[in-house]
Amino acid sequence: MSYELIHHGGHDGVTGSCHQLRIDAANSLLIDCGLFQGAETSQDGRSGEDALAVRFPVGDIRALVLTHVHIDHVGRLPWLLAAGYSGPIYCSEASARLLPTVLADAFALGISRDTRHVERYLQLVEARLRPLPWRQWADIPTQRGARCRIRLQRAGHILGSAYVECDVAAAGAAAERIVFSGDLGAPWTPLLPPPRPPWRADRVVLESTYGDRLHESRHTRRQRLQAAVEHAIANGGTVIVPAFSIGRTQELLYEFEDILHRQSRSGGRQAERWARLPIYLDSPLASRFTALYRELQPHWDAEARARVRQGRRPLDFAQLVAIDGHDAHLANVRRLARSGEPAVVIAASGMCAGGRVVNYLKAMLHDPRHDVLFVGYQAAGTPGAAIQRNGPRGGYVDLDGERIDIRAAIHTLAGYSAHADQHSLVRFVTGMRHWPREVRLVHGEAGARAALARAIEHASSGQIVCS
Structure with missing residues (x-):
């Protein structure tokens, strides 16, 4: 069974990260819900309030998982809630500590400085927060016999940043493991342990911000x-x-x-x-x-x-x-x-x-x-x-x-840079004991994605397909 990946941002550029993993018609996960920045006004080129609106159905989304608290990964939360999302919000324990400060500042700058509105918004978010410790599986409530569990691993990008392992299965289908990298950090990022590749994955959704270059030592x-x-x-x-x-x-x-x-x-x-x-x-x-x-x-x-x-x-x-x-x-x-x-x-x-x-x-x-x-x-x-x-x-x-x-x-x-370079991104994939059959490249400009795809396919002798 192949599960559907839908990108609502952060696919053809480096901002607005928002990825939906659809398990079946009744169940899906949303990974991040971030703001567009710079020339990347929106996924479809809209500007202003029109760019911020959540234009996809949210009724089948069983959980939102935040990889980290940068605004291009969490900034569209007010519009997601306004669209009717009322489910849990999972993130790491450190991200849960940092998130209210990020959201309060963004809300005050972009929506309203009225402290009552800011406080009400934060209360809505904090009531839904489900902080997770590292390396522990958490079951996501689903419907119609589908199964889903997630696990957070350190991503080394900023404090609390995570990549997400998702084990999903539609009713009667075999389970599949999809890994969302979020933003991966360089191996020598100050203050943070370096990210380690997962043990295995069937598919990987991988950032490619610096997929066409190497960092200095x-x-x-x-x-x-x-x-x-x-x-x-x-x-x-x-x-x-x-x-x-x-x-x-x-x-x-x-x-x-x-x-x-x-x-x-x-x-x-x-x-x-x-x-x-x-x-x-x-x-x-x-x-x-x-x-x-x-x-x-x-x-x-x-x-x-x-x-x-x-x-x-x-x-x-x-x-x-x-x-x-x-x-x-x-x-x-x-x-x-x-x-x-x-x-x-x-x-x-x-x-x-x-x-x-x-x-x-x-x-x-x-x-x-x-x-x-x-x-x-x-x-x-x-x-x-x-x-x-x-x-x-x-x-x-x-x-x-x-x-x-x-x-x-x-x-x-x-x-x-807080982002991994090409060498580290390739190693994140090829360092797995069991390689994925597909890597979906996101969060990068076209040249960076193309260069990273060539590097991964070369390192894996074509055994891994990049899309």
Whole structure:
């Protein structure tokens, strides 16, 4: 029996992830329900509220499973509930802790800032949440004799991220195991244990964001991060790091703490400069998530927990300065733009599509003293993608309707991506003891999907079919 896979987003692009596994006419699972971002306005090109509407029937959906709490995987939850979905929402225990903060912020930005509406929405979601421990099977209630169980395994993308193993069977049919990768992390992602391939699968729905490239090693990327900052120190400029509030921000803080620690032990002129370098976290939301990350230390990997035992504070070191209020933010932008004080600023949004990072970019992009450091994927159609593309050629970008010339140095460190590269994605499939017969590639641009398909089929000598 072959079960039907239907994609309501995140199939032909990298946002809006939403995948339906139909067991039979009366039973299906929904894996993620995320927002579209950038040029990927919607699955069918609609814009505005029309893009957000859930246009598929929800009556046969027995459970929603969330792989992780990034907005492109959970952001359409209000519209799913409005469409009539009233079933359980499964996720990992760490994701259940992080999810309310993500949803409250997204709801306030996109729907209503009325605290009563936000609270009512969160109550609806929290009443349906079913947090699951790692590696334990959970039975999903079904109808008409169908069977379904799921198990979450660590995906290493952000704290709490999971890939989902689904054992499903229609009445009287043999069971089949379908694995949904969600977003897989690189093997050396700070703070998180690396993902391990499942034992077996019949079919795999696999992300392909970086399916056409390889990442730098951990040592190389740390060297490049340090070099970019030291370039700005020498110029008397600021390193602006557009970062996602959850995941990438905390990983960067972890890496900066390690560089500061190493410099303090090495001595010399650069060490003295690093010791005076402020690292500003200018995002109230990122600060809240960083506090949650600190509370969730039991979910960190062994290396990070060992640093805490040594008395180090990977996410709360002395040179970290959190900026909360809007007035303090604007004052910091003005001061850094004119002062010549070396500094690092980490601010959202990660794709420069809004948030406080835009004010820093508007004030500093035209000045060659400063540097912009991209450490995450920039979706087509976002200002971040335009800066990344045009900046090295001395081009421009439109921010808030204003054309800004790009004279700052532009750096991209792909090694800090929270997504697995081609090698790790291939290994996720071929590292199984029993290979799947089919891999469905999602969450990637056309070139990345095609390159990954070739790599998987080559590594498996054609025994695995990619679609």
